[in-house]
Amino acid sequence: MIERTVTVVPENGLHARPASQLVEAANSHESQVTIGPADGDSVNASSMLAVTSLGVETGEEARLTADGPDESAALDAIESILTTTE
Amino acid sequence: MTNTTHEPLTADLVDLTNEPETKPEAIEQLLDLAVESGRVRDREQALEALQAREAEATTGVGMGIGIPHAKSEAVVSSTIAFIRAPDGIDFDALDDEPVRLLFLLLVPADGGEEHLQMLSSLSRSLMHEETRTALMNAESVDDVESVILEAIK
Numbered sequence: 132m133i134e135r136t137v138t139v140v141p142e143n144g145l146h147a148r149p150a151s152q153l154v155e156a157a158n159s160h161e162s163q164v165t166i167g168p169a170d171g172d173s174v175n176a177s178s179m180l181a182v183t184s185l186g187v188e189t190g191e192e193a194r195l196t197a198d199g200p201d202e203s204a205a206l207d208a209i210e211s212i213l214t215t216t217e
Numbered sequence: 218m219t220n221t222t223h224e225p226l227t228a229d230l231v232d233l234t235n236e237p238e239t240k241p242e243a244i245e246q247l248l249d250l251a252v253e254s255g256r257v258r259d260r261e262q263a264l265e266a267l268q269a270r271e272a273e274a275t276t277g278v279g280m281g282i283g284i285p286h287a288k289s290e291a292v293v294s295s296t297i298a299f300i301r302a303p304d305g306i307d308f309d310a311l312d313d314e315p316v317r318l319l320f321l322l323l324v325p326a327d328g329g330e331e332h333l334q335m336l337s338s339l340s341r342s343l344m345h346e347e348t349r350t351a352l353m354n355a356e357s358v359d360d361v362e363s364v365i366l367e368a369i370k
Contacts, residue, residue, distance in 0.1 A: 146333060151274035154311050179278040179311045180344055186337025
């Protein structure tokens with residue numbers, strides 16, 4: 132398992148397009164991916180409902196983990212979504 | 218228009234009788250509830266905001282739930298409306314599941330991050346199967362109201 136913390140860049144936070152891109156990226160990798168606030172409980176990143184429940188805002192940190200054969204690629208894809216301006 | 222503070226959800230914002238059959242119909246019906254209860258000053262503008270948000274990414278968040286939402290000048294006060302589609306409708310959900318529980322979230326343009334907070338509280342509560350079941354099985358508007366108001370506390 133690997134873990135990474137990123138600062139959320141999109142101006143509306145983890146919401147709308149970036150959130151759905153994140154869920155799609157998590158679903159398109161074999162690894163189990165989780166996301167959560169830096170200091171709180173993580174959720175399954177492949178569930179939009181779960182990701183929406185986090186309410187991560189722009190400028191906040193998100194802690195990502197991935198576990199599986201393509202864990203590094205999964206986190207690279209998700210990091211790029213979370214660190215790209217909309 | 219008065220500036221009275223309302224609970225975001227009141228009984229007139231819950232409709233357990235009309236069952237939408239398509240995604241656009243669901244959004245229109247939800248918006249009608251908000252308009253009829255005086256929460257929206259410009260229906261067309263609110264509808265455009267909802268459609269723009271939907272075009273960006275679907276609000277079919279999975280597990281049979283749709284939460285169309287918007288922040289708009291057309292909105293008078295923070296509002297949640299609720300309807301059900303017991304047979305399930307295609308909401309372009311990311312998990313391809315038909316949507317049965319439908320929530321409309323509207324906040325005024327000056328609502329800041331309020332809509333994201335309402336959205337995350339509601340989503341957090343809906344992750345629990347017992348919340349979804351309670352809403353699916355609720356037989357009265359009062360039951361729905363108490364489940365939702367508890368969910369967004």
